[in-house]
Amino acid sequence: xxxxxxxxxxxxxxxxxxxxxxxxxxxxxxxxxxxxxxxxxxxxxxxxxxxxxxxxxxxxxxxxxxxxxxxxxxxxxxxxxxxxxxxxxxxxxxxxxxxxxxxxxxxxxxxxxxxxxxxxxxxxxxxxxxxxxxxxxxxxxxxxxxxxxxxxxxxxxxxxxxxxxxxxxxxxxxxxxxxxxxxxxxxxxxxxxxxxxxxxxxxxxxxxxxxxxxxxxxxxxxxxxxxxxxxxxxxxxxxxxxxxxxxxxxxxxxxxxxxxxxxxxxxxxxxxxxxxxxxxxxxxxxxxxxxxxxxxxxxxxxxxxxxxxxxxxxxxxxxxxxxxxxxxxxxxxxxxxxxxxxxxxxxxxxxxxxxxxxxxxxxxxxxxxxxxxxxxxxxxxxxxxxxxxxxxxxxxxxxxxxxxxxxxxxxxxxxxxxxxxxxxxxxxxxxxxxxxxxxxxxxxxxxxxxxxxxxxxxxxxxxxxxxxxxxxxxx
Numbered sequence: 001x002x003x004x005x006x007x008x009x010x011x012x013x014x015x016x017x018x019x020x021x022x023x024x025x026x027x028x029x030x031x032x033x034x035x036x037x038x039x040x041x042x043x044x045x046x047x048x049x050x051x052x053x054x055x056x057x058x059x060x061x062x063x064x065x066x067x068x069x070x071x072x073x074x075x076x077x078x079x080x081x082x083x084x085x086x087x088x089x090x091x092x093x094x095x096x097x098x099x100x101x102x103x104x105x106x107x108x109x110x111x112x113x114x115x116x117x118x119x120x121x122x123x124x125x126x127x128x129x130x131x132x133x134x135x136x137x138x139x140x141x142x143x144x145x146x147x148x149x150x151x152x153x154x155x156x157x158x159x160x161x162x163x164x165x166x167x168x169x170x171x172x173x174x175x176x177x178x179x180x181x182x183x184x185x186x187x188x189x190x191x192x193x194x195x196x197x198x199x200x201x202x203x204x205x206x207x208x209x210x211x212x213x214x215x216x217x218x219x220x221x222x223x224x225x226x227x228x229x230x231x232x233x234x235x236x237x238x239x240x241x242x243x244x245x246x247x248x249x250x251x252x253x254x255x256x257x258x259x260x261x262x263x264x265x266x267x268x269x270x271x272x273x274x275x276x277x278x279x280x281x282x283x284x285x286x287x288x289x290x291x292x293x294x295x296x297x298x299x300x301x302x303x304x305x306x307x308x309x310x311x312x313x314x315x316x317x318x319x320x321x322x323x324x325x326x327x328x329x330x331x332x333x334x335x336x337x338x339x340x341x342x343x344x345x346x347x348x349x350x351x352x353x354x355x356x357x358x359x360x361x362x363x364x365x366x367x368x369x370x371x372x373x374x375x376x377x378x379x380x381x382x383x384x385x386x387x388x389x390x391x392x393x394x395x396x397x398x399x400x401x402x403x404x405x406x407x408x409x410x411x412x413x414x415x416x417x418x419x420x421x422x423x424x425x426x427x428x429x430x431x432x433x434x435x436x437x438x439x440x441x442x443x444x445x446x447x448x449x450x451x452x453x454x455x456x457x458x459x460x461x462x463x464x465x466x467x468x469x470x471x472x473x474x475x
Contacts, residue, residue, distance in 0.1 A: 205227070
């Protein structure tokens with residue numbers, strides 16, 4: 001089964017993609033420091049590189065660690081320069097970069113051990129948050145804060161507030177980036193069923209947020225999550241993750257610029273309230289998208305199970321279980337009043353083919369006949385493999401004069417088709433018996449009459465077609 005925790009890429013393509021991912025890691029981190037920065041200047045309200053680092057490890061494994069370390073070092077070095085000691089600056093920056101690399105590594109190891117297929121449904125959401133977020137981020141935020149205290153970047157009294165800032169910023173980055181990655185990995189991630197489902201949120205959500213800021217209508221921010229929940233049922237998880245992440249980033253940016261509904265008397269209270277809302281909203285949207293994906297999979301699994309219960313896996317035709325009720329319905333006078341004929345088909349000398357050339361050749365013969373039947377039957381006809389080498393047909397809305405030519409095309413096509421078997425070429429034939437409705441038999445009884453005609457075709461030397469005649473004793 002394909003997992004989100006491992007993906008093998010060709011070496012050359014994988015290396016180039018890894019380098020591009022590292023550039024993205026640095027670029028997004030630089031943007032975060034520019035738009036969402038606090039003091040020191042390398043501290044931000046949201047740290048998207050934490051999520052990008054996890055995705056890099058999910059795709060490329062431990063090969064990505066070096067680039068993650070370098071990217072983090074370059075992002076942190078400017079804000080952690082100490083005027084009195086370059087060596088200490090490099091040391092504390094290296095510690096911060098090492099922690100930034102080890103935190104997603106711990107997330108990866110925990111996910112591989114306890115959630116190997118990633119977050120696939122709403123029940124996995126809490127486990128994902130704990131394994132990929134809370135446990136590793138608690139460790140990293142504590143280490144990062146302590147590193148700042150030791151380097152005299154912050155006072156010891158600010159340890160708790162800074163650790164809390166790191167904690168929320170990194171978890172937000174993981175949740176927002178991972179849901180985009182998970183959505184991208186799904187089949188048909190870019191599929192758009194209706195353009196308006198993309199255009200309306202693409203235009204409406206930014207307009208909604210901008211109006212809230214310009215007219216000081218902060219309460220509009222609280223309406224965004226319900227709108228995203230509605231959107232979850234209209235677009236793929238990838239598009240939902242994009243819209244959700246952009247909406248959350250806008251709220252964070254607005255708060256960082258001092259506008260929005262989360263502004264309080266102190267910066268700590270403002271940040272805490274904003275982060276709590278954004279994180280809870282992001283997790284809610286993520287959970288809804290997972291639940292929606294689970295419902296879609298359940299519906300698809302149900303359809304697959306129904307199909308498997310009705311269709312023969314080798315031939316692709318209906319099986320006996322599905323064919324018999326349809327036969328009964330179509331040949332019952334009260335249910336169907338049109339012309340109807342039933343045919344039985346049986347491969348000649350099939351046991352000898354299996355015994356001589358093996359079951360793989362026998363399976364190819366069955367598949368070949370099934371394909372011929374499918375190609376020559378009309379859309380209203382019903383074809384089935386009843387078992388072994390026996391097939392059945394219900395021919396609807398067809399005159400008696402048209403039945404024989406249709407069956408003859410099936411018979412002659414198979415007879416003239418060569419089949420490769422080991423070092424030789426073989427030819428297979430089929431015997432066919434059929435009966436027309438209206439001779440006093442319906443449903444399974446009509447199929448039984450077609451079967452009697454089939455026996456007569458076998459008795460005549462096989463590779464021929466026989467119609468059941470009421471005056472003929474075929475018992």
